[in-house]
Amino acid sequence: SQKIEQNSEALNIQEGKTATLTCNYTNYSPAYLQWYRQDPGRGPVFLLLIRENEKEKRKERLKVTFDTTLKQSLFHITASQPADSATYLCALDNNAGNMLTFGGGTRLMVKP
Amino acid sequence: GAVVSQHPSWVICKSGTSVKIECRSLDFQATTMFWYRQFPKQSLMLMATSNEGSKATYEQGVEKDKFLINHASLTLSTLTVTSAHPEDSSFYICSARLSNQPQHFGDGTRLSIL
Numbered sequence: 407s408q409k410i411e412q413n414s415e416a417l418n419i420q421e422g423k424t425a426t427l428t429c430n431y432t433n434y435s436p437a438y439l440q441w442y443r444q445d446p447g448r449g450p451v452f453l454l455l456i457r458e459n460e461k462e463k464r465k466e467r468l469k470v471t472f473d474t475t476l477k478q479s480l481f482h483i484t485a486s487q488p489a490d491s492a493t494y495l496c497a498l499d500n501n502a503g504n505m506l507t508f509g510g511g512t513r514l515m516v517k518p
Numbered sequence: 519g520a521v522v523s524q525h526p527s528w529v530i531c532k533s534g535t536s537v538k539i540e541c542r543s544l545d546f547q548a549t550t551m552f553w554y555r556q557f558p559k560q561s562l563m564l565m566a567t568s569n570e571g572s573k574a575t576y577e578q579g580v581e582k583d584k585f586l587i588n589h590a591s592l593t594l595s596t597l598t599v600t601s602a603h604p605e606d607s608s609f610y611i612c613s614a615r616l617s618n619q620p621q622h623f624g625d626g627t628r629l630s631i632l
Contacts, residue, residue: 440620449524449611449623450562495561505552506621508561 408433410498410509418515425483427512429496432477436498439472439479444493444511453494454481486516521545522614524624531602532632538598539627541612547592548614552621553585556609568595602631 411430419425429439438457442450456463456472456479463470469482483490493513497506521544529537541551550569554562566587568574574587584606586598595614599606607630613621 442623447609447626447628449522449613449625452520452620452622455620505564505567507564510561 408507410434410496410507412494412496412509412512414510414512416513416515418517419486421486421488421516421518423486425486425490425514425516427481427494427514429479429481429509430477431498431509434477434498435474438499439470440497440499440506441468441470441479441481442495442497442508444495446493450495483514486514488516488518490514491516520619520622522612522622522624524612524627526627527625528628528630530630530632533603534601535631536598536600537602537629538596539610539612539629541595541597541614541624543593543614543622546614546616548595549592549617550615551589551595552613552615553587553595553597554611554613556611556626558609562611565597599629602629604631607631 409432440455441453444450454470456470467484471480493511495511496509523542523544525540552567553565555565556562564577565580566574566576568587568589570589570592576582589595609626609628611626613623615621
């Protein structure tokens with residue numbers, strides 16, 4: 407069955423360091439992958455989308471990689487700040503391009 | 519841009535009550551709206567997909583008579599939880615998208631059934 411895995415354990419890092427979050431998937435061939443940020447009691451906020459033919463995409467301090475051979479996406483936040491503390495969700499499309507399936511999310515804690 | 523408003527943000531009501539949640543795209547016309555449910559410390563689970571003017575498509579295991587979805591216009595979709603019971607207590611989140619653009623989410627509705 408299709409599976410999307412994100413590290414369920416919280417990631418604790420020091421301010422200024424680079425945070426790296428992982429999203430692995432099985433039995434899936436997504437056309438694109440998205441990353442969202444979710445704060446407690448709020449809806450997810452769209453961050454980045456990367457297509458299957460793109461290896462890497464950047465936006466300000468964010469960088470996403472997409473390895474369709476490894477079936478893995480890495481999400482990096484450089485020069486992390488306490489305000490980056492949140493849960494980060496990866497989501498894959500259903501190949502029809504109109505429906506997303508979310509991973510369980512990884513909680514990031516950036517300490518001052 | 520791409521703001522989605524969800525109302526109410528928090529509802530507490532007695533068992534047996536029906537509750538309506540609204541989802542509006544404020545600055546764009548959404549061809550498709552989605553409804554999700556999220557339990558504590560779990561991810562979003564898609565409940566249904568709705569296109570303006572047509573019946574919603576429900577995911578397996580989601581009762582369409584329990585969760586009524588109306589998508590009357592390109593900017594408004596409503597979810598009604600009929601005869602709600604404590605097990606329906608959850609965080610309900612809607613999203614909206616235009617064509618093949620990313621989904622944009624509302625801030626969710628915390629539903630508590632006593």
